[in-house]
Amino acid sequence: MSSRGGQSQQNPQLQRRITRTQTVGNLGESVFDSEVVPSSLVKIAPILRVANEVEPSNPRVAYLCRFYAFEKAHRLDPTSSGRGVRQFKTALLQRLERENDPTLMGRVKKSDAREMQSFYQHYYKKYIQALQNAADKADRAQLTKAYQTANVLFEVLKAVNQTQSVEVDREVLETHDKVAEKTEIYVPYNILPLDPDSENQAIMKYPEIQAAVHALRNTRGLPWPKDYKKKKDEDILDWLQAMFGFQKDNVANQREHLILLLANVHIRQFPKPDQQPKLDERALDEVMKKLFKNYKKWCKYLDRKSSLWLPTIQQEVQQRKLLYMGLYLLIWGEAANLRFMPECLCYIYHHMAFELYGMLAGNVSPMTGENVKPAYGGEEEAFLRKVVTPIYEVIAREAARSKKGTSTHSQWRNYDDLNEYFWSVDCFRLGWPMRADADFFCKSVNQLRSEKDGVRETKPTRDRWVGKVNFVEIRSYWHIFRSFDRMWSFFILCLQAMIIIAWNGSGQPSSIFDPSVFKKVLSVFITAAILKLGQAILDVILSWKARRSMSFHVKLRYILKVVSAAAWVVILPVTYAYTWKNPPGFAQTIKSWFGNSSSAPSLFILAVVIYLSPNLLAALLSFSLHPSVS
Incomplete structure (x- = not known):
């Protein structure tokens, strides 16, 4: 050879x-x-x-x-x-x-x-x-x-x-x-041997393990597919696999995962439940609470009703809870890179849990007369091919757009940007099953051109690429100020106050109590207003590339922030100029613009109080919510 x-x-x-x-x-x-x-x-x-x-x-x-x-x-x-x-x-x-x-x-x-x-x-x-x-x-x-x-x-x-x-x-x-x-x-396993011949294994003799296994094997009343070949010791996860098309190894892993979760919580319950192969409801509720904590917050944030609906018959409640938890773990186990997008998983689970409820309610298809099946069908590996893969392809395309991190941040989306799409009710435009022509899956104009085998399209094409949702990072050293604006503002204002004290009177810190020196120190509020205006303008500049994907309310907030900061830059110097009888320098010019009336020091103090009122209100609310701090 x-x-x-x-x-x-x-x-x-x-x-x-x-x-x-x-x-x-x-x-x-x-x-x-x-x-x-x-x-x-x-x-x-x-x-x-x-x-x-x-x-x-x-x-x-x-x-x-x-x-x-x-x-x-x-x-x-x-x-x-x-x-x-x-x-x-x-x-x-x-x-x-x-x-x-x-x-x-x-x-x-x-x-x-x-x-x-x-x-x-x-x-x-x-x-x-x-x-x-x-x-x-x-x-x-x-x-x-x-x-x-x-x-x-x-x-x-x-x-x-x-x-x-x-x-x-x-x-x-x-x-x-x-x-x-x-x-x-005799298949490979991680911790728990769940085959029929492993009942004598030491770990399988724990009452908590036996209780969880017994509860999972309660498949009474579940509508199995007609062409399904039943096997010995089937459980709830086998039914979910047959109905939703999860992968075999994923089902085996999540079966062990769910049993161990229930057993670990079960064994810590106090007072101890009876040593019977019966799952403690307290353990079931605690595991369910932890698993669905983020999902319930997501539903509340988007003002949507949860898909976790429990039956009125008490005997079916435990089975329904296990079905909901098993479905969530199977989605999570097969999601791969989608796990970095927790709200995306919430969207998927929200619809699949609703389908699960329809199947358990006995809904029948008017066309075939059979029980309702998931929107994607229950064939083998349907969930991976029809739910996970389309979203993953979007992630892969965005990673390619980054050109190994050399492209500007406005040209591609990372996991957080993709996940932010599911923070808004607009995500429900995807529908279920997810529409292939939805904005979330649309490619940019550049991607469409690159797929034409090198032939550039002369006719303009509408770019339906979603892009960034709330924030587009721009590489700039100004991020140092923007990210630490409170620290820089504090340092600048302290420096101004120290210079005023050093150059007026004796230079001692106690000279701040001198009326003329204290009045000059009050000019730090004008500097603070100018810094606030600079911060507002910087916010607009650094978020400018996200303007196309911003909602109207976000754009209005940026505009009002700039207008408000600009107004205070005018109000505070004017009122400050009227606190002086013979103001020096620029203050005299301002006073000449608005008329040389009598001094009104209280007007500047009132303006400062109004200017600081949002911060004062926030501090009061903080103390009221956390009384232990005081």
Whole structure:
């Protein structure tokens, strides 16, 4: 094969890996780890692991497993273009050439096909049956591993028999049917083994675990799809998977998640509930309260009624609560990057929980006469393909618009910007199922042009890209002032007051009580008004690029803020000028503009009080809401 020519170019590290591959059987290693198998050939790692495992008892079967792994690797990467694939295949081929004759001489049966069938039956009787018949049901991890090994052996057996045109014995097929049936039960798990044969496991004997599992398996009254094949020990999450099309592994993970959440809260309840396999309602309510805290706040903020509707029949309340919690966890578990957009998840859950209520209420479709199904259908992986993927594609497009962070912030949206879309009732324009032509999914003019295979569109196109909602960051050093405006204003006003005190009278701090000095110090309010005007103008400048996506109320607030600040910049200097009989400098000019009437120091004090009244009111409200501070 052409893969032999790659060995002359191997570096020392690859040579060590190949040497390890050549001697892995002699070293007795039981795992062919990911450091040896290239990432593109990870599917053959279990086959090589089985070869290492069975080599001490039958070297010929181990050789056949490695030979099948080599063929599968060649099908996965025929050109050996993957990283390290050529070197790996070369080393494996050399080992096969070296082991072919010795293992062939040690073969018991007349053909490789008969050798594989004989060993498969031997492995099943010696390992699997022995573990099953053990009094303590043995170690579940060992039994799971044995079933996985048996599946790999049967896969190799079929390949060898097909090559030699030998039919598989009926006895072997019957044995494999038993293995396949048990393999579906003994699946990998994180913490809780939930298969029927794991009742004797220590963790499954806790009353809190048993209570949560028993409650989840209450599927009484749930309308299952007509074509659904029921299995043993079905639970509420299986029903949600069948109806909404969640992924199988996501359901398995969230099943453990929900059981452990309920059990952990259940075990902390005081006084302790009866040691019965019955879920404490207090634990159920506490978990539900934590899960839906943000969702209820979102509904209240948008003035929408929650979709968490409980039945009037008391026996169905617990099941309904578990359904709502299971649905939320399944949405969260499959949302992937959408988890960074919590209000977006609230929008999705709001509609899916409403659909759940309709299905449980027994609503029937007038067209088919069957129970109502979700808007996206309940086919396999429907939620991922039809709910998560469209929103994720929007995220991916926005990430591409950023050009690895080099584009201006006004040209693309991050997670917070996308999530802000769901802070407004306008998000309900998306509908359910979400409309593909909604503004949220629309591309910008530049994106539409880039998809024309390089042909620029001459005709103007309306840009329906949503853009930023409330704020567009502009790269500027003025953000230092805007972000810390209170600190900078305090420093500037203090500096002005200290300069006035230092340059008038004795320069001592006590000179501030001198009437003339104190009157000059009061000019800090004029400076504060000017700084406030600068801050208002800066807000407009730094938010200018978000003007197209701003609501009318937000625009009006910015305008009124500038107008109000500008008015105080005029009012405070004018009233301050009238506090002096013979005002110096610019104050004399202002007084000449508005007439030289008698002094009115109280007018400036009144203006300052009105100017400070919003801050004073906020301080009073703060003290009233937090009396412990006083």
